[in-house]
Amino acid sequence: MEQKIIYTGGAGEIIEKKSRFIATVEPVHSEEEALAFIAGLKKKYWNASHNCSAFVVGANQELQRCSDDGEPQGTAGRPMLDVLLGEDIHDAAVVVTRYFGGTLLGTGGLVRAYSKAVHEGLAHCAVAEKVTGSRLTIRTDYNGIGRLQYLLGQRDIPIVDSVYSDAVETVVLVQEDGAAELLEAVTEATNGRAQCREEKGVQFAFVGKKVILF
DSSP, X not given: XXXXXXXXXXXXXXXXXXXXXXXXXXXXXXXXXXXXHHHHHHHHTTTSSEEEEEEEESTTOOEEEEEOTTSXXXXXXXXXXXXXXXXXXXXEEEEEEEEOOSSOOHHHHXXXXXXXXXXXXXXXXXXXXXXXXXXXXXXXXXXXXXXXXXXXXXXXXXXXXXXXXXXXXXXXXXXXXXXXHHHHHHHHHTTTOOEEEEEEEEXXXXXXXXXXXX
């Protein structure tokens, strides 16, 4: 199962008819974290016209909340939440702070502005794909390490850790549907000399070449 998550939060800003919209996005893992984040932004931007918010929490996005914070009903919080859901973002909160510029935008204009602001905020975040898979610890002699590294390189599987002693232990992370094939390939490449240990149900994500374990 894959989940798109916010690895590092960020903020983006747009201007619509002289109104300033600042979208701040943050990873959260509970309703309490989300509410604390929203309260912090309201305190930071205490003099703003509105601090509208939305958040989604849970593997299936089961917890969803949003607030218009004084804007006409349905013109801010719900469109913001729809962007998070439409982008399939999990475990994240967003606050859009508005400084009124003196020109009314109308309901359609507000919906577009708040939606656009969230997209801008997300564009300034590091987004990662969180997946469930296996951690494989592969132990081989020094004669087999070159073949193993070549095999992993062919499949673009990064090495998470390596321990060198009387033999070499290499740790890699693979998605659920790739573990069996890799184990078979390792056995063939090392003529059955490699010893493999598999830990299933591991959650991880790659941000560039960096591996994050959960």
